[in-house]
Amino acid sequence: MATQKAFYFDASACNGCKACMIACKSKNALPVGVNFRRVLQYGGGAWVPDPEYPDFLQPSGLFAYSLSVACMHCQNAPCVNICPAKAIEKRDDGIVLVDEDKCIGCHYCEWACPYGAPQFDADKGTMIKCDFCVDLIDQGEAPYCVASCPMRALDFGELDELRAKYGTVSAVAPLPPADLTDPAFVMTPHRDAQPVGQGTGRIYDDEV
């Protein structure tokens, strides 16, 4: 049976420090504007007038949480299916890789991916994306993002084992619904996690 490598993310532990993002950026020497792993700050709610003292404002339904997101190495990966050049392939262990020598740079995968995983490298003229640190995985080591997290909010492993250990939640706002692509992803939601697609909050950090 084919195996499937997957990421785990604990939103209840993440403090939004972005160490994972920087570790990834550093390891892959990513150009400005390209981030394989991104930490999204999602928040919402409002300050409303106090009923008794309308000059004073009080918080109403305020929430904020961080999500660390990379390529989901989806089980039903649209990028693999739609790439016209067959430049994106899924390995036997489920890891989705871009072959930069085959890429024609049409950006079609960028349209098809709901996670913004394939991104454009202007120097190479091709799309590039998270490769799950295959070089390290093949040596039995952990991906940089997982190893770098000071809160131990990231983990990786076989999807089945991660599900057995952490449950089956794979989407909260602002992630897309999981049935779109069947992502190889498991997460523990933050206590204020919002449901997918309701638009109760917004992404606050415009840099990612």
Next chain:
Amino acid sequence: MNTREWALVAFTILAQMSVGSFLVLGAVHFLAKRKAGEAEADRLSDRALLAIGPVLILGMIASLFHLENPANAYRAVMNIGSSWLSREIFFGVLFAAVGFLFAIMQWRKLASPTVRIAVAGVAALIGVALVYSMARVYMLPNQPSWNSAATPLSFFATTLLLGALAMGAAFSVNYTYLKARRQPALQTQSDLLRDALRWIALASIVLLGFQMVIISADLVNQSAGDAAATVAKIGEEYGAIFVLRVALVFLGAGVFAFFLYKNAASAAKEQVLANLVYGAFALVLVAEVLGRFLFYATHTRIGI
């Protein structure tokens, strides 16, 4: 919108126009032949046929501008088993090849008319497959504003509308040319031209109505679903362009086409007809370019 997306506007519009032109030309030639015989029908349509190839080639050159790594462009057909983008390129190249073969055969009168009709029929089917593939490229599950029946329906409406008016304009250019060359016995050509323009005008008016139904149904459908952001974007940022797009297609395929239909009834008005069909074609072309611009500029993507 960036250069790459403008390249797609140019490619999709030009490729659809060439497919539509080919289909309309086939229908007109068929009807003209029944009415006035092979020679007169060829005289009406052969020069128009030669205009289609360059339009398609221009579109395919434009499509290369949307690749960041055109050196690998040949790889675009590698995933024909599962990618509609590969199928689009495949049918595009095939349509160009079979269409070119037919143009050579028709121009040099190679093989029998029956064989030529068969080749043209194959090219037409490939053209339809090309437009269908073009639409399917955009029907991605995380692109709700594209992922509906409105995409293929509006692509085919554009195909036929631009094809009909482009060929109407080409027939008028051809007639003006024949007249300038003082070719004898133009009466039959005049009759065929006026007949063709009358049908083209009628077809344009019907297609205009069809297009208005699709546009309004699409807006209603989007505003209630995942693509609501597209409708909001049209209202907030692109309202003027949207209204202009509808107004121009109404003016071209409605008002101009109406007068084209009226004037096509009486002889000796070929110059008026020519001006009307040129105007209608130009207006609809601008309207369709604006429509396609909006298609790319206002799309909604599910996800992050």
